[in-house]
Each structure stands twice: as structure tokens, then as C-alpha cells.
Amino acid sequence: MKVTPSMKTFYIETFGCQMNAHDSEKVIGTLVSEGYSQVENLEAADLILYNTCSIRDKAEQKVFHRLDTFKKNQGNGKIFGVLGCVAQQEGERIFERAPYVSLVAGSASYAKLPEMLVQLEAGNRRVTGLSLDTEEAFETPFTRRDNPHRAYITIIEGCDKSCAYCVVPFTRGPERSRTSESVLKEARELARMGYLEIQLLGQNVNSYRDPSPAGLDFARLLRAVGEVEGIRRVRFTTSHPRDFIKDIVEAIEDNPVLCNHVHLPVQSGSSKILDRMQRLYTRDDYLRRIEWMKNARRNISITTDIIVGFPGETEADFEDTLSLLDEVGYDSLFNFKYSRRPNTPALALEDQIPEEEKIRRLAVVQEKQRGIQIRRNSELIGSVEEVFVEGYNQATGQWIGRTTQNRMLNFVHPAHAGPKDGETLAGSYWNVRVTRASPNSFAGEAVN
């Protein structure tokens, strides 16, 4: 760490997906290595950073709302920076909209953060990092990981698809994979440091293509990470259906370290809408991948994302989505109303669906899925699952656990009523018998 005359402080708030959460861990580590210290309170910060998301209009508005709240701080010596997807999308327009902002940088520029900090410290009030034509992935040895047991590893950045509704190709740039050597080196270091779980990250993790001579595809990389000594669980998110090959299912079948959970966003059950969305697969293509998982030797939990109200989605198309939910039987899903985003091809489409109708469809999906989860979850009562303990809930008197399928299974332990004298079960694994099921979680008791 550099020695500086007086410690500079920063505050950071993160919006959006796990990629952003992990970017923030890397940004924090970089700032600390540059002599800054993190504070949890805005008032105490010299530098205030928002790592932003622009996936839907609401997410973007949240950021500007936050910035406006602090307008009053303008001129009191604080420096504001906007990072992440809104920064990349809006670029220098942010300086117009929020003139007290001094730094605007997208994720493809974070490797240059130290230089940008120097410029800010020199008094430059219009510092930008907006170039997208980079081959670089943001790798740093300084990452400050939030969770003491589970660590993220970014294996691929950006996106080369062009789904008609989506801003990500504009905010994150073209796809860049890290070499398998560097991914495996990080995984081994994490294991040495005592991390037990690894989560591989990418907008589409399974589009991974090793740029080094080893030339691993995603399934082979997954197998290799699963063999790193000391790692108990490996998760990965998000998978794109188009690039989801059977080898991934076979890798999961062969190694119990690889968690039996796949998040495979379908977006719509109608092939017509999938085509309009430019998703590059049909309903049948998608269902074939589901079949592979259902026929697997391990019980793979499947979750998804659904967009309702994409332009041109008729009642019949929407019914196709509902029937797909029945056919697949997801363990959970994220459900969104289509949101019009800048620069995206879908802006030009006609047949926009009225807001009230989107709200109605959202509610119908939610209700249907609730029924599916009640039914599926009750089937787990009586079974014994291995959980990883994440903490303790004082209010319910239960330990918080997560199964390999990524389900929350909270439990009581006869010999450990709660954390005592600094002793906690957090970070350990227990077998738990499921005694109760609700739509979103389970309760149980530890067994020997």
C-alpha cells in the first residue's frame, strides 16, 4: 500500500447483477491499494461512487435519483463518480445531467482506475473511462471479497449476442474470455486462502472460449475448476440456451462438486417472440436442453428469467410462456416487464404492449409460478440435503443454509442453538432433514 499523508476515504454503492457486485469487489481492492479506505457512511467519504445498472429503466432511474439526493453536497469537497452500465451507456451526458459528477467510467476501463484517481486528485473534474475496444479483462490481485467462504471469478466479460431488448452489448462491450490458466490460478489461490465455494461469472458463462493454446470450452473449464483441491462447491451463472451443450450436463453428472443448479433464462415460451427477440433458439431447442437435464443422473434444479410484454406478444404467445412454465417446472424464476432501452433494436418495433397489460401478465406469471413452487417444494419434505451454512437468523432462531441446488434451507441444530462465544456454524456443511416447505424456502433440522 502506498503511504499517503492523510488517508482518503470512499463510499461505494452497487446496483445490478453479480458481475457488478464482483466488479465492485475489484474496484474496492484497487482503491485500497491506492491508499483509500472504505467508509460505510456517505458523509465521511471524500469520494462517492455508484456502480450502476441500466438493464431496465427503473434501475437507471434509481441511480439518477441517488445522485439528485446528493446535489446538495455539491461544492462541499466531495467527489462523485458514476461507474458501470449507466456510465458506459450515458457517457459524458452524465456531466450535463449531474454537473457535480467528476468521474464517468464503464467496466471495460477499470484497469485504468489508478490513473483516473491520479487525475481526480490533481483536480480534473471531467475524468472519463469509456473506451469499449479493449481486449483487456479487469483482473487485479487486490480484490476485496465480501463473503469469507464464497468467491466470484469472472471468466468472460461482455456479450456478442444482440437480443433485441438488451443494453448489455452496449454497456459491457464485446465478449472477452480470460485464459483458463489465469482462471485456474485464481481458483487455486482462493482454495489456498480457505474459500470453499466458487461462483464462475459471465453475462453468458457458457459462451466461454479459452483464448490460450489449451483451448478449453466452458464444460472443460468447469470440470477443471471442479477438480481444484479444497473447493467444495462450484456454481456458474448465467448460461445462454444457445450455447448450452450437453457436455455441461455430463460434467455436472460426473462431479458432485459442480452444483446441480442451472440458471437458463428462456425469456419467452413462444418461438415467434423468441425470434423477434433475436434469442437464436426456438421453444423446442430450449426444451431439448431441459430434457438433457431432466434425464441426468443428478437431480438438476432449473431456474429462469421471463420477460412479459415484449412488443408483439399476443395473448396466445403469453399462453405459450405459461404452458412452458408447466412443462419445465422451474424451481424459481425472475420475471420482468419489458422495458424499452436506449440503442436497442426493439425500440423500432411496433405493437408495444400497454403498461397495464404488462402488469397483468407479470402477476399471472407470478401466481402460476407460486403454485408450481408450492407443489415442487413440498416434494422435498422428508429428504436429507447437505447445506452450506451462511449465518444465523436471530429472529427465527434458525441457521441459514443453502443446498447445492441453491435452495435456502434454514434449520435448527440440537447441539448448536445459536452462535455462542464467537462460535458459529457459518462456513460449515451439515446434513439437514427437510421438515417444512414454503414457496421460497425450506425449514429443517440437522441430522448426524
Ligand code: SAH
Ligand atoms: N445474458 C443473460 C441475461 C442477462 S440480463 C441471458 O441472455 O440470458 C438479465 C435478465 O434481465 C435477462 O435474462 C432478461 O430477462 C432481463 N432483461 C434484460 N433486458 C431487459 C429489458 N429491456 N426489459 C426487461 N427485462 C430485461
Ligand code: SF4
Ligand atoms: Fe443481453 Fe442477450 Fe447478451 Fe444476455 S445474451 S446479455 S440478454 S444481449
Ligand code: F3S
Ligand atoms: Fe445491469 Fe450491467 Fe449487470 S446493465 S444487469 S449491471 S451487466
